[in-house]
Amino acid sequence: MKRVIILDASRQGKPFNDHKEFLRLLESFDYEVVKTFRQNLTGVDKGIFLGQGKCDEIRHYLEASEIDLVLCNFDLTAMQEKNLSEFFKAEVMDRTRVILMIFAKNANSKIARAQVKLAMLNFERTRLVNKHAAYSQVMGGAFQSKGKGEKQINLDRRFLKREIEKAKKELLTAKKERQVNRHKRNDLGLPVIAIAGYTNVGKTSIINELLKRSKGTKSDVLDAYDQYFRTLSTATRLISLNVLPDFFVIDTVGFVANLPRFLLDSFVATLEEIKEADYVFVVFDAREFVAIDVANQEYYPDFETLNERLKVTFDVIARTGFTINAENTFFLANKIDRVNIYFNGQRPLPPPVMKMFFEDEYLSETGDKKEVVMHLVSKKQPDSILSIIQECLSRYLKDEPLLKYYFPKTEYTPYYQKYSLIFKSEQDENYNLVTMKVYQRHLLEMAKYRYFDA
Numbered sequence: 001m002k003r004v005i006i007l008d009a010s011r012q013g014k015p016f017n018d019h020k021e022f023l024r025l026l027e028s029f030d031y032e033v034v035k036t037f038r039q040n041l042t043g044v045d046k047g048i049f050l051g052q053g054k055c056d057e058i059r060h061y062l063e064a065s066e067i068d069l070v071l072c073n074f075d076l077t078a079m080q081e082k083n084l085s086e087f088f089k090a091e092v093m094d095r096t097r098v099i100l101m102i103f104a105k106n107a108n109s110k111i112a113r114a115q116v117k118l119a120m121l122n123f124e125r126t127r128l129v130n131k132h133a134a135y136s137q138v139m140g141g142a143f144q145s146k147g148k149g150e151k152q153i154n155l156d157r158r159f160l161k162r163e164i165e166k167a168k169k170e171l172l173t174a175k176k177e178r179q180v181n182r183h184k185r186n187d188l189g190l191p192v193i194a195i196a197g198y199t200n201v202g203k204t205s206i207i208n209e210l211l212k213r214s215k216g217t218k219s220d221v222l223d224a225y226d227q228y229f230r231t232l233s234t235a236t237r238l239i240s241l242n243v244l245p246d247f248f249v250i251d252t253v254g255f256v257a258n259l260p261r262f263l264l265d266s267f268v269a270t271l272e273e274i275k276e277a278d279y280v281f282v283v284f285d286a287r288e289f290v291a292i293d294v295a296n297q298e299y300y301p302d303f304e305t306l307n308e309r310l311k312v313t314f315d316v317i318a319r320t321g322f323t324i325n326a327e328n329t330f331f332l333a334n335k336i337d338r339v340n341i342y343f344n345g346q347r348p349l350p351p352p353v354m355k356m357f358f359e360d361e362y363l364s365e366t367g368d369k370k371e372v373v374m375h376l377v378s379k380k381q382p383d384s385i386l387s388i389i390q391e392c393l394s395r396y397l398k399d400e401p402l403l404k405y406y407f408p409k410t411e412y413t414p415y416y417q418k419y420s421l422i423f424k425s426e427q428d429e430n431y432n433l434v435t436m437k438v439y440q441r442h443l444l445e446m447a448k449y450r451y452f453d454a
Contacts, residue, residue: 002068006036016074028102078127111174118167122262125160189441191396192248194277199254201285202334209379215240234273246418275321286333337378397437406451407432
């Protein structure tokens, strides 16, 4: 286990990044956090980021302690990272490098590894400061150099450029494969729901609960862990329930605040799956923003935290090209069962929804506060999730006519339920008279069973 210290900083009282979130990021590694140093800055030092006095304090601590790694909960320039490492005589890593390490550790699929490779190359391209290379010296006419006079830094730049182009080609091939799979999926004419949101809010767990009720095989279940960035590639699953028509659900890559632009750019090919969705479920961790009115023993949202999460989430989703509005976006506060609130040994039951108002450019064209409904859900209450999906599918079928179908009992099978939302069902000895809305793509194949009132 590596012993590490954390450097945290704020400017005029406002932290650069959330400390608790950084600690959750570090849970992906076998680290022991020994101490945290904090400093409130009036300005950032271009050479060492922190103030000289604070750096002296940290160096004295490192000289007296056995510390393997210094982790910064903020981003450093290449020169700042190099200077701090030399001053502390210890390895220094900034926040972006920590996130990249997590990505590399959790990249289990071919496309995820290609995305991480591209992100790392883009990161290194901006940080061509190598203490082992004398960039001021010139190279001779060595292999792949352009002859006498070329600097080592130019060789490195050309090398990174070639590797970046290779990684982009790999992602382009993967993108074409996904497009083929997407066309096959679209041919089925089923609605698509994308599950999006912060990392580790339970997106994969929600899908797994649906899969447990679905008619799919056990191999469809996704790996879910209580760690940041465990899902680095999208996964699409067909959900086939007895009580609702079939639909597809997409698990997406999670994100955190202040992800560097180049990192999002590397994963935009994966996030583009959101663009193809008919609906997006934006998931939050209820423990982060749900509080309680002690006097009235009622749940209420912490708007400051919620709005911060919404801004990050909507900015990322908007970059995929998905048009966010009140009709196609549902808000879920997951893990409500883990909000640790008790009165006299009793935990008050949460309401199914909370109404809230917040300002957001995506939901309100006028800039006024927009009322939205936050659904409170948990995997221990799967019916709460099913009710939201039923509302979602009802919206999908709202423009379809309500039709009657007369099925002989020998022919009426759950097959027809897969493509329709049933409103009423009557039976006699030989027939089922069913009133339902049918997915448009399947109207023709069911036309022979249409029933017309006399």
